[in-house]
Amino acid sequence: MNRLSVIRPFLLLLCVLSYDVAWPQNQKARADSALITGYLLKAEAAEADTAIRLYNTAIRAAEKRLREGGSKAYKDAVMRKLIRARLGLGLVYYNRIEYSKALDLNRRALKEAGDLGDTALEAESYFNIAEVYLEQSQFKNAMDFYNLSLSGYEKLKDNLSQFWCYTGMGIVQKQCGNFKDAAAFYNKALQQARSSGLSYEEAICYNNLGNVYRKTGDFANAMESYQKAVEVFRKLNDETAISDCLNNIGNLYIDNGDPFRALEYYRQSLKLAEKSKDEYRLIIRYKNLAGAYTELKDYENALLYLEDALKLAEKSGDKSFLASCNMQFGKLHEAKNDFIIASAFFRKSVNLYAAIDALPEQSEALVELANSLLSQNLVDEAISNADEALLIAEATGSLKGRLDACLCLAGCYEKDGNSLRAYHYLKSATALKDSIYTVEKYRTIEEIEAGFAKSELKKENEALIQNSLLQKQALRTKNVILMLLGISLLLGIALIWMVFRRINEAKHQAGVIRQQSDEKIGRLSEDLISKERELTSKTIFINQKNQLLEKLIGELDELKKSEVSAQSIQHLQLQLRQELAPNAWKEFEIQFNEVHPGFQGRLLENYPELTPAERRLCSFIRLDMNTREISSLSGQSIKSIEVARTRIRKKLGVPHEQNLTNFIAVI
Structure with a gap:
């Protein structure tokens, strides 16, 4: 301060x-x-x-x-x-x-x-x-x-110094829960400030009176007092005082159950407090931000700010700050359903407030402790603490303290099965709530905060002005929205129809393409079958021709034993053998490549170490021909074919347990 x-x-x-x-x-x-x-x-x-x-x-x-x-x-x-x-x-x-x-x-x-x-x-x-x-x-x-x-x-x-004395005494009475006495001292300070023309000091009185009104549940007068204070402080460019007022407005919104709006004011207040490096105010700002984040269930940010507040509070040794931080730790753990830990923090807070006779805060801490105990089904202990809180609230004249205590007691007796006592306290709570949170008071608060925007707090209260405008133009906005929804619906229907139409066209086109493809595949299949038949015929023909030639060669071997010149017969045999395989292979190769295009090329590319004779043998194997059939077609002995198959298996890297025919079929 x-x-x-x-x-x-x-x-x-x-x-x-x-x-x-x-x-x-x-x-x-x-x-x-x-x-x-x-x-x-x-x-x-x-x-x-x-x-x-x-x-x-x-x-x-x-x-x-x-x-x-x-x-x-x-x-x-x-x-x-x-x-x-x-x-x-x-x-x-x-x-x-x-x-x-x-x-x-x-x-x-x-x-x-x-x-x-x-x-x-x-x-x-x-x-x-x-x-x-x-x-x-x-x-x-x-x-x-x-x-x-x-x-x-x-x-x-000395009027100025008397003003500060009255202000200090007002703060003491407020902290002790003597709100009437606090208001009396603040009003004396206000008279001193007015009589001496001290506008700054007058604004301080308004800020302090706002705090008293907030404690007693008079939120409309609290907001009005804060507004008057801020207007003066902004004219004087007193950032510290502005920070205090913004923090108090944040507290007011927390009391009204609006942590989002409270967070805006707390952040602005913290920015000014950090600028001045005021540790006293930083404790309060950090603690309040932790409370707002706890309300919003952002426990990570709440814990960060609360730890910063506790460090500064421990440094100061101020029991009020320590009690406040402990109570906020309790609220944080309670929000996370850690009720046992929460109760420990609340008890510590109650004891600290009791040690410094901070009755309003002690009442609040007792209610929090009672709620935490109730969550652990410790009903009798919860009732005891809530009763004590209610007595303190009644003694200090705190309407909100009485409301919280009555609500807590109603919950306690309901869980205890005592419906009459629960109803009694619930009825009292309803009456207190109606007294504190009337529609008229809410409207007054909104109107006063709109006044902030008209004077100096335009940026902070822009949302309120927009809300007010939205309320005045609600019917027009509703009609515009309905019209836009209608147009959007028509556009959506048109878009869906266009998409549906394009999908149908695409399906039809795909069907035509599929039909054409099927027809083309059918023609190609027929051509392939025809080629395979032709290849098979050629293969049979070549095989028969080779068998005939083999027979002739055998007969000529018999003739060599007679008087016919052996030299002439041997010459004839040589010519027949030269014509036996190559010519047959050329015819076969043409037909094979038409039915299995690219097979020979892939063999040559992937396995260049294969000889032409071995590649020819691979072609026969691709046609699923056995060793005897290959021997007949190629004019080689069965043993030669088997040796060649072994060499091919080795060059292709085919394991012994794997079928060579299957391997060649997928090349």
Whole structure:
């Protein structure tokens, strides 16, 4: 929170102006005092690490000057600078969530301011201590120190500082669940801001009032308050305050059951918080994003953001943040049906909230714990926790807390078989729901958010404006849609008809092509059968001719034994043998290639090591001829044919167990 940084520059200027009258005439003392003032002014504008170094330098310089002594006026002036340096350094540690260091520095500043009798510095010290206690959820201590600070500022008639005191006390009461008291303090702060013409502070009041309205279930007034705050913050270009308002609007949408819209606002808020590197706000943004993703069942993203939030919460040591993160872990595990683990996280959250007296949050955590226990059929324990939650909600005046507790109790008694008690609580829940979620309130929320778009939040609320326009033009849009559907239907029918027609044409054309192909295949089959018959006839003819020639050759062998000249007969035999195979093979080869085209070419290409005689033998085998038939046709002995088959099997690489005829048939 940056309330401290708003007050400090004014007080610093007041102190610097008042010191001039007390400065000694000694030039060295004047120079030393000016040097310390320079450190303070530079630290005000520096980044955290540089500011820490400059403030520590100023503290060491002031302490050294005090040890050296001097006039009372001089020492008082240096003491004021020392107090300012401690308060400034405490603020830096406060913003870095190092609360123990901040508290120690503020307490030392308070003691020194009391010894000095400076009401302004004493009031600021009280305020700074109250701020630290608030962040540590020590609400009673925070309230006491805010009151002490307010008393001092009332004496000084410092309206701005009184505004911040009332604001702090309002936050304390809100955290404790005292919403009426919180609204009262915020309204006092609002009066101070208006009377002093403080528009920025007025916007802060609206933002805080929006938080109270949200807690009490008055969503319409909450949205209206956030709108007023954002309008001012955007004019002032205060990104931190804008981030807070956007985050609060996201919370409002979560309460209304719209995590999609909430996610938009949380992302915008996170972007601004990351830009300022504000760890305090980053914890809240990460935790809220985890909650929205859990609602949307995107558990992976929910876990990533929740782990980031927990790391920063553990660093801060803030029990409120730790309780909030534990409760969100419980919701995440509950959404994943890990009810035992969820219950453990909820119990831890309840204990942490109870330790800091955060009653509204404790009530919410108790309801979550009761629902988780109910899912485990631990009905009695669930009823006990829900009853406690209802008592706290009634004491704090939280309508939504009462609604959640009544719904939980209705479910508990229904599961327990006590229908009368279940009906009683369900009836109470219905009445509370009607009070919180009326149609009129929803309409008011929508109208107010539309106002956001008209002023500054045009981009964020574009969806709302579109929804409003769609509602006004619903009938026209419906007619247009119906007309488009009718046209689309006609076009669809026409398209289907065209497609159907083309399919039929394609089928018809395919049928014609298939018929032509069948006819062509029939003709080719007939030609093939004819060629095979012719080849078979030729083969038989060649075989008969060769048998005749063999017979003649045998007879001539007999004649050689008679008086006929053996030389002339041998010459005749030689001529007959030369004509026996080649001529027959030429005729056979022509017919074979017509019936089995390409067979000889494939043999020559794939098995070039085959001799012409072996390729001729492969052709006979392709015709499924046995060894005796091949021997008769080729004029070779049966043994020669068998030897040749063995050589062919080896060259073709055909295993002994595989049939050679089948192998050659597929070549």
